[in-house]
Amino acid sequence: MTVTETAAVEARGITKRFGPTVALNDAGIVITPGETHALVGRNGAGKSTLVSILTGLQRPDLGEVLFAGEPSPPLTDRDAWRRRVACVYQKSTIIPSLTVAENLFINRQTERGPINWRALRARARQLLDQYGVAVDADSLAGDLNVEERQLVEIARALSFGARFIILDEPTAQLDGPAIERLFERMRDLRNQGVTMMFISHHLEEVYQVCQSVTVFRDARHVVTAPVADLPHDELVKAMTGEETQAYESKAREIDGGAKVVLSASGLRLKDRYEDVDLAVRSGEIVGLAGSGSSGKVGLAESLVGLRKPDGGDVTVNGTAIRPGDVTAALKAGLGFVPQDRHHEGFVPLLSIAENATMPIAHKLGRFGMISGERRKARATTMIQDLDIKTTGPDQPVGDLSGGNAQKVVLARALADSPAALVVINPTAGVDVKAKQSLLGAVEDATARGTGVLLVSDELDDLRICDRVLVMFHGKVVKDVPRGWSENDLVAAMEGIDS
């Protein structure tokens, strides 16, 4: 950055507390006009808090925000903020029960007087066209998929005329091709002179689209540098504050004669997957890979009982499970980590102790009474085992950052020492270190004899698998043993046979 150039955005000396938590401690960021600037840090480092301060949703306790050298507008003037900064928040700000058109013009459907719906739809179509977003303005926003919803948010954010846009973990929920399309769009925007701030836990993405990077750790600013000056290992070191090795998966002997703990035969679900046979043995980790439309998540959810298959059989630990019966599957000895931890994974207002011990509640006391002491003791062990960062077993899970909440979900799945474990995208939106403890916990469970089915969009996660089943258009097309090359796996996932 040249000294003469005014920063497009600058935050200085920002401190923000939430009760006892210090989310930001004298932190700041300087973003040069026209650059795409990455903000990285572990879960809970304060990134999203900075985003809400930079977009005027929250007032910092101390410090100031400058746009092109000018002080920021008052918090009450939302429109002034939105002319300066556009944002795609980590939590969706789309209202599912309204149409796309209305979402685009929420609270500005009309200048004054009654709303002209026809004109509003026309304006919406024009806006969608302008940003090349191919969705129907009349459809309900709740019917869109994640990618479409995000594109609608981007179009809406930019429609206020802001030349600075913040993307908070936009890739966490997208599959490979969708991420590529998003990056293509980001490069276009950059060519048009738009300044961006990009948050992601995938450090390789930082090198793909960003020119400079700022690292936050424990609510503080650690370093800002051009990406070229901070190779991967140093970036990880800045984030974690210590030297970290890449995750090494443990060596395992697979006993070909070990008991099959999870199996499916002839499983099918219309438009999702067809004729799937698989078997997971005790002590084995089987990966399930495929693109977003391959049907892998649908298949995994059917094995668990969250989704009812049209036909075929599922067996857990030797017991045949009635299709779509989660309770029976759990009883037979299955544990699972669902795709959407916020919806199916935990009860946000309940404490870590309650969430993590839910499946074993019946073992913690007699006659339906739960012993608080025993529950707490169990939860404390789980917190240690999985290295959950928390104020204690009584903290509500809703207050934890993403990676730690995910650990609670895994702790719960493992609470009953399940014979079989189904894990769907366990590391989505989770930082490097949390990722390692999550994968470590899965491997430890395997060592104790659990058979694991690991569904993931992340090739890194699949490295711990003894073999990877690749799905394409609803069929299992390949069974790849350990030691695969990235290219081969990706080719198989995209349906190219080598």
Added chain:
Amino acid sequence: MTESAVPDSLAVRSRGTGLKLGRFRDLTLVPVIILLLIVGSFADPVFMTTGNLTNVLQQQSALALVVLAEALVLIAGKFDLSLESTVGLAPALAVMLVIPTSAGGFGLGVPVALAIPLCLLIGAAVGAFNGFLILRFQLSAFIVTLAMLIVVRGLQTGITGGKSLFALPPSFLYLGSATWLGIPAAIWITAVLFAAGIVVLRFFRTGRALYAIGGNADAARAAGIRVERVTWVVFVISGTLAAVAGMLETGRLGGISANQGDGWIFMVFAAAVIGGVSMDGGKGTILGALTGVLVIGLVENILTLKGVPGEWRNLVYGAIILVALMISRLAGGKAQD
């Protein structure tokens, strides 16, 4: 990459059918209403007369206003159970402020002309207090208004000594009993308020803000909607509407019993929900809620005409509400919530 590997997620998918149903979702109860009209006309020759149908509308107009009030609150993602008690307290307290002690009032000598404004003001005050507790102390609307349902009813029994009020000023009874152009004034008033509700919620930013707040309060806040203020105003308006309902009911019956409005809230919720207003907020329309009221009113009327014994009423009533729910679910296509 082969061509087929590119998901077609970016292509414009045809969502035609869902959308069309969505647009007519307000009207899913229309077949039920038609069915009830047919059943009614076979059940009793009196049913299809103008007199009877006008009667149905007049009887339902007070309940309809409470349904309107509740629909506003539900769409904004909140709850108000206390409305039924406001239906009793607002007119009772207002009237007691103006009538002499001999008639059961406080004998304060407040001008009679102020009875109606006072009634509305009391309704607004109850709503404002609900909103204050819910928003300022971030309490659950369900629990706050449940407590308020008891408190407000208790206040009415307290000040009236549990007695009914009969000697009421004619000016206060006028709107609930008068007839304009051959149709009861209560029907006109209810119709106008519903029309206003339909237009504001469909065509005005403030109205749309209710949907945004009920659909996703954080998103609404990020879009610059003053979520707390709007929600508070909704509580005030719905309290006022309940007071209007109480006034119309008082005029229709010519007196205020200690349990005026008691138990209405169940019918109110039934009407709103079968009319397509979601208990989760952000969904439903005022027109839909109106169709819900009509269904309830027609069922009640047919049961009365058929002389179904009182003891069996509730059973038939509840069963028919369940059937209406199922029909609206089938016609609406989407899961009821």
